[in-house]
Amino acid sequence: MAASTKPNRLQTLLQAPAVGVLFLWMIVPLAMTIYFSFIRYNLLNPDTKGFAKFENYKFLWEDPAFFPAIKNTLVLIGSVLVITVVFGTLLAVLFERKFFGRNIATLLVIAPFFIMPTVSALLWKNMMLHPVYGLLARAFAAVGLTPIDWFGHYPMVSIIALVSWEWLPFAFLILYTAMKSLDHEQREAAQIDGASSVQMFFHITIPHLKRAMGVVVMIETIFLLSIFAEIYTTTSGGPGTATTNLAYLVYSLGLQQFDVGLASAGGILAVILANIVSFFLVKMWAKSLKGGG
């Protein structure tokens, strides 16, 4: 018996560092953000101090960039989710059939996911969407249309296109993998019963992919809440506040205007948004752990 308690202590020791640092990583910065959001704290002005109650939240609410930022965050997340899930599903269905060179075509589809965000951003801003030299402008001019200054006149649309291009491969890859576990006998039976491909898509494929879609939606939401590099390298949140999202607002309040208190209040809002989403996500994982063993 004594022999078995000793390895147990050793075993706990194996796990303790990982659990310990993760716990600190989770709790310390969060506690600090909450604390900062209730005090007056400006890096440039050491005289502003003291308990602020809800002042930071009030100032944030009154900030002219606040409502645009919330709207932009939701528009960006919503649009990218719809685009990636819809097209990801269609692509997964398209690629689930065997065709010539499918493996290579798959590699091409998922490639954008591995491109670093700053490269993707500049690639789109310059070589694709530049109002004069961009390929799209060239193509427009070639067919006699007036080239469009995409990032100047449709900044949000451009950002959405860019971010969707980055995340479509992710959605596709997850849904494509999930497609592989689709029950072929069920589909054959439906086919014999005279179901059309459209009917099969809505009554067999979509229900089968529901869980995978849920996973895509939740993981993407968490990442999209913090979309920053793409905006930082292309529009810097502008023109005006046209592409300022919550992440960029927190950055600009905190690291450009050095108002830590105000920025922290914005950070807390992001955390609350993420928690609403993750509540469902974690629940689902817990279920899959029990089910899948």
Add this chain to the structure above:
Amino acid sequence: MEASRKKVGLLDILAWLIALVLFFPIFWMALTAFKTEQGAYSPDLFFVPTLDSFREVFARSDYKAHALNSIYISFGSTILCFLLAIPAAYRMAFFPTPKTRSTLVWMLSTKMMPSVGVLLPIYLLAKSAGLLDSIWGLILICALMNLPVAVWMSYTYFCEIPKAILEAARVDGAGLFHEMRDILAPMALPGISSTALLLIILSWNESFWSINLTSAKAAPLTVFIASYSSPEGLFWAKLSAASLLAVAPIMVMGWLTQKRLVSGLTFGAVK
């Protein structure tokens, strides 16, 4: 029969067409990298390829420094992450307790914190610890960020190793070190290496923290490329060459781990 075969053919072409369109920007970037700086602005498909841009990128000594930073950060954070994750995953897989599952779920839930929610405290902590613009700061952050993924993936791969083999070795009197080196390591190696690839990809492309926490000295390639966004820095051929060098190795890594990627990225929710 004839009609359905024709339809299948069209869908094949459609699939390829979409794949090519999605890949096109990357292809175009690769092409531009081999053009001259003047030629970069023209949409010509046919041109005399030149390596000038690559030469110039390499001649700028700072490129090498930033590339090295990226390598240090991605490999350093992966090693640190494994030092913490593997013992934990080993314990969870081979000596599970009733709490193991909830610990795993809790670990995953820590990934749900949006980075922007903790930007200010991390920035200020890094500043007071002297870790601003330091590769150690980024190594630490990337390791912590990826720790749940690493634990989860290693755990999954350890679980695939039949326990009977380990027990047999233990009965034969093999010590813990022996067991690790001769039985566990060889069997877990394929899984661990694909985990390592995913961690390297994630930290190589990490942009939020690298932009906010580094400026010059410790800036990895993500930040270096972002510096090309200023109007005076519009050298497309050089930008493309630098970008191609920055993304090509990682893209190949991504392609290699493609099959294992899904369970890693979704923490096993989709296999």
